[in-house]
Amino acid sequence: MSAIDPFHATRALFDLPDGLVYLDGNSLGALPKAVGPRVAEVIASEWGGQLIGAWNSAGWVDLPRRVGDRVGRLIGAPAGTVVMGDTLSIKVYQALASALELRPDRHVILSDTGNFPTDLYMAQGLIASLGRGHELRVVEPEAVEGAIDRSVAAVMLTQVDYRTGRLHDMAALTRRAHDVGALAIWDLAHSAGALPIDLLGADADFAVGCTYKYLNGGPGAPAFIYVAPRLADDARPALSGWFGHDSPFAFEPSYRPAAGVERMRVGTPPVVALAALDAALDVWEGIDMQALRARSIELGNLFIAEVHRSLSDLELASPEDASRRGSQVSFRHAEGYAVMQALIAEGVIGDYRAPDIIRFGFTPLYLGEDDVRRGAAILVDILSSGRWDRPEFRRRNKVT
Amino acid sequence: MSAIDPFHATRALFDLPDGLVYLDGNSLGALPKAVGPRVAEVIASEWGGQLIGAWNSAGWVDLPRRVGDRVGRLIGAPAGTVVMGDTLSIKVYQALASALELRPDRHVILSDTGNFPTDLYMAQGLIASLGRGHELRVVEPEAVEGAIDRSVAAVMLTQVDYRTGRLHDMAALTRRAHDVGALAIWDLAHSAGALPIDLLGADADFAVGCTYKYLNGGPGAPAFIYVAPRLADDARPALSGWFGHDSPFAFEPSYRPAAGVERMRVGTPPVVALAALDAALDVWEGIDMQALRARSIELGNLFIAEVHRSLSDLELASPEDASRRGSQVSFRHAEGYAVMQALIAEGVIGDYRAPDIIRFGFTPLYLGEDDVRRGAAILVDILSSGRWDRPEFRRRNKVT
Missing domain, CATH: 3.40.640.10 (Type I PLP-dependent aspartate aminotransferase-like (Major domain))
Known part of the structure; x- marks a missing residue:
């Protein structure tokens, strides 16, 4: 990992709810502060x-x-x-x-x-x-x-x-x-x-x-x-x-x-x-896309490593080779929908794609290493404890 | 004319620049105050x-x-x-x-x-x-x-x-x-x-x-x-x-x-x-479309009458019979573009449609009889005085 987050400064350009780990910028990007005004x-x-x-x-x-x-x-x-x-x-x-x-x-x-x-x-x-x-x-x-x-x-x-x-x-x-x-x-x-x-x-x-x-x-x-x-x-x-x-x-x-x-x-x-x-x-403005890509790969690799360190059996749906992957990481889980609902309930936002994909996006402009570690830890905890297995997490929303 | 503007109350629901006579709600409606918040x-x-x-x-x-x-x-x-x-x-x-x-x-x-x-x-x-x-x-x-x-x-x-x-x-x-x-x-x-x-x-x-x-x-x-x-x-x-x-x-x-x-x-x-x-x-909410139509006809008829009272030769491009007309009134003028620019410069906003139409929309929700009389008076004045005939009014904008 880079010693210092090269995109530390850009996070301040976004409004993000405190404490949320938002790993769904690949579906709906976070709100830049400049938009409202x-x-x-x-x-x-x-x-x-x-x-x-x-x-x-x-x-x-x-x-x-x-x-x-x-x-x-x-x-x-x-x-x-x-x-x-x-x-x-x-x-x-x-x-x-x-x-x-x-x-x-x-x-x-x-x-x-x-x-x-x-x-x-x-x-x-x-x-x-x-x-x-x-x-x-x-x-x-x-x-x-x-x-x-x-x-x-x-x-x-x-x-x-x-x-x-x-x-x-x-x-x-x-x-x-x-x-x-x-x-x-x-x-x-x-x-x-x-x-x-x-x-x-x-x-x-x-x-x-x-x-x-x-x-x-x-x-x-x-x-x-x-x-x-x-x-x-x-x-x-x-x-x-x-x-x-x-x-x-x-x-x-x-x-x-x-x-x-x-x-x-x-x-x-x-x-x-x-x-x-x-x-x-x-x-x-001024973002170096090569640097962004390097950071995105660091974050994605970190997420995979953190998850697989505890859950080596969780199937990676994404290519392991980061050069063959975009800026997201997906795993397969037969109960992916419920797992994702449990994650969301604990403040880690990713999304689910039918039939069995749980998906996490990495957006260096507003995501740091701490977010990634925390998201991975909560995913590991939810899967290890089985606390995704509740009726309220199986209730289907219109938009997944 | 109705003794009292039946839509007096709705005007307060819009933000309109002071002093402007906006007769172009048929092209872009005015801003309702509720939108920004x-x-x-x-x-x-x-x-x-x-x-x-x-x-x-x-x-x-x-x-x-x-x-x-x-x-x-x-x-x-x-x-x-x-x-x-x-x-x-x-x-x-x-x-x-x-x-x-x-x-x-x-x-x-x-x-x-x-x-x-x-x-x-x-x-x-x-x-x-x-x-x-x-x-x-x-x-x-x-x-x-x-x-x-x-x-x-x-x-x-x-x-x-x-x-x-x-x-x-x-x-x-x-x-x-x-x-x-x-x-x-x-x-x-x-x-x-x-x-x-x-x-x-x-x-x-x-x-x-x-x-x-x-x-x-x-x-x-x-x-x-x-x-x-x-x-x-x-x-x-x-x-x-x-x-x-x-x-x-x-x-x-x-x-x-x-x-x-x-x-x-x-x-x-x-x-x-x-x-x-x-x-x-x-x-x-609560607007009676029949009442709106009646008021729109009153305003359109008033505009035509006020213009033709002084300028009986200005060719009406719209049907004179209000029942055969929508909520706009158009006249023909060979120099319609310059005439409209002169009107806009004097705070009466309508628009021009090639080749020779000057067009005015009537929107009872935010337009009253005073606006209509004032718009007509300025149009009459501009045409009577010929002060539309200036180079700056012939300069074409991208959007007309």
């Missing part, structure tokens, strides 16, 4: 004070691009290649619909069982709409590379598996896709803000992601989409809304796409949510 | 204090339906038939894609030149994606009824014309559509909160709308979608995201639509924006 200002001074004029005077109209550039710096995307808006599901749809049109003679979308379900659902919906015999081919994560062949129009993968934390090799799989003429779409939901990403260097074609996890943008914060500059003027946005029009305020009868990635904007931007995200991104 | 609470106590647990403990997961029911009460939609989320553009796409699948043997989408461009753009995008020879047939508003024939799969109309304020007869056109086996999709962007709407009574098939105009939900506030109960279990959501799945947290590999309109949810709901809207809807 910034949102209050946007509501009172911009909306309340400038009203409709704020679209110009407060720069609302450019927020999706301006915030997109800030996200871009964290994922290896040059300025002008990322825009914000909608949800990850919608952005997946846009990327996939564009990709299929760019490969009209191919009919396979290749994905894996580690992809987040909404990506698969959106693909299924698109395929049903198109009605042209596209196939969603879903293989095991380890089988993806071998399954990329000349039938594949688009490889659609989440870089970090939401259950296990297994990390795909973005550069290698993108290269393999390009070698056979396929396009690569990367979902960065569990990568953006979790580890260094080099979209341009990996030559990714499309990337999408949400901002409410490691980027701390708030519940349901707007998503992002990246389109490779070499494709951005050719990709047709299936969801062709007025804010993706070249001249939205000319009110022309026919759609003409804006230049570049701006065409992937759809409707009126969610100003208040974008302002919250914009404020949340302040904590990332 | 409610959003601050959601950020600090729910996100900051309850973190991921707030999806259950603060009821975030049900916000799209709960807020949808509140909107539903204003548009004649029974509980459980409206959900919130995304933008109007996305909701138009969902409604239209579903409608086309429900009428697989027909290939015409009928709309009119008074529809808002994004509705037309989304239809164009969908048609291009489907590649099955659908046609977007756009006729003059007066020609819609005669153009509804057995080739039409869906009639897609905005009830109140964004430029002229002309009001379509929803019940009659829906009946006509049904008579020939077509479906009717209504965009209520300029109707919801502007006038009484009876979706169920009119037997509309789908309806969509935004909430940042008359409903005062804030810039880029979430949209809504209504699906007629008799269709809701048959409509396939082309945008099939995980929050529209029957069991989102089962993480099943295949999409299974939720029952009813909930299937039209797509991605993770925008919690902060929904909370702002939820607070904004408080001002609608």
Whole structure:
């Protein structure tokens, strides 16, 4: 372990309840202190004070691009290649619909069982709409590379598996896709803000992601989409809304796409949510992503070591090799739901993913070694004592 | 005019800059005072204090339906038939894609030149994606009824014309559509909160709308979608995201639509924006929509009379008959852009719509007779004096 927490200073930028061990920043990031005041200002001074004029005077109209550039710096995307808006599901749809049109003679979308379900659902919906015999081919994560062949129009993968934390090799799989003429779409939901990403260097074609996890943008914060500059003027946005029009305020009868990635904007931007995200991104100023990754690995390894020191039988669902893992650690337990409820009741927040995963996220910006040791100790204690085995911990919540 | 403003009390529920005459609530509604505190609470106590647990403990997961029911009460939609989320553009796409699948043997989408461009753009995008020879047939508003024939799969109309304020007869056109086996999709962007709407009574098939105009939900506030109960279990959501799945947290590999309109949810709901809207809807509690409509007509008629008393030549772009008009009044002026900029500089906020429309919205909840008289007087004065004719008023803003 580092002698001194290199991210000690950033913890002060977050509001976290005293005594809580929050290991779920991979699901909903903690609240940056800058968000509340910034949102209050946007509501009172911009909306309340400038009203409709704020679209110009407060720069609302450019927020999706301006915030997109800030996200871009964290994922290896040059300025002008990322825009914000909608949800990850919608952005997946846009990327996939564009990709299929760019490969009209191919009919396979290749994905894996580690992809987040909404990506698969959106693909299924698109395929049903198109009605042209596209196939969603879903293989095991380890089988993806071998399954990329000349039938594949688009490889659609989440870089970090939401259950296990297994990390795909973005550069290698993108290269393999390009070698056979396929396009690569990367979902960065569990990568953006979790580890260094080099979209341009990996030559990714499309990337999408949400901002409410490691980027701390708030519940349901707007998503992002990246389109490779070499494709951005050719990709047709299936969801062709007025804010993706070249001249939205000319009110022309026919759609003409804006230049570049701006065409992937759809409707009126969610100003208040974008302002919250914009404020949340302040904590990332000056953060060295390599240092963050090193610290995330230290924390994750510490957690595994502390748990396995007492409970060597608890099955690690994540890769043991930290270089093959995102910023989360998962274990398998047949009664994972009840175990997680017991943990939450004792102030350690992780989450459960059906059928048997208990999941813990490591966010160096606001988590230290003490949190990790304490979380591990309580997990060990709960499992050793069996005190998870109570009816109240089996009662299912709507959201797990 | 009513002797006493029947909505005098509601004005106190809004924050409006002193001295401003805000006649643009049809574009961005004014700020309800309840919004700031409610959003601050959601950020600090729910996100900051309850973190991921707030999806259950603060009821975030049900916000799209709960807020949808509140909107539903204003548009004649029974509980459980409206959900919130995304933008109007996305909701138009969902409604239209579903409608086309429900009428697989027909290939015409009928709309009119008074529809808002994004509705037309989304239809164009969908048609291009489907590649099955659908046609977007756009006729003059007066020609819609005669153009509804057995080739039409869906009639897609905005009830109140964004430029002229002309009001379509929803019940009659829906009946006509049904008579020939077509479906009717209504965009209520300029109707919801502007006038009484009876979706169920009119037997509309789908309806969509935004909430940042008359409903005062804030810039880029979430949209809504209504699906007629008799269709809701048959409509396939082309945008099939995980929050529209029957069991989102089962993480099943295949999409299974939720029952009813909930299937039209797509991605993770925008919690902060929904909370702002939820607070904004408080001002609608107890409002009689018939009384609101009567007052809106009084204010609109007063504005027209005051303007025409001095400027009888200024061409009214809106129907003179208030029963055929929404809650806005528009005039035509070849230099409308500069005229509007001059008005704004003198504290009267309306907006301009290319090529020659100056547009004024009437929102009885926070506008009184004095505002209307003052706005009209300044418009008359600016036009009579010609002091709109200055270079600084011709300089184009990005957003008009």
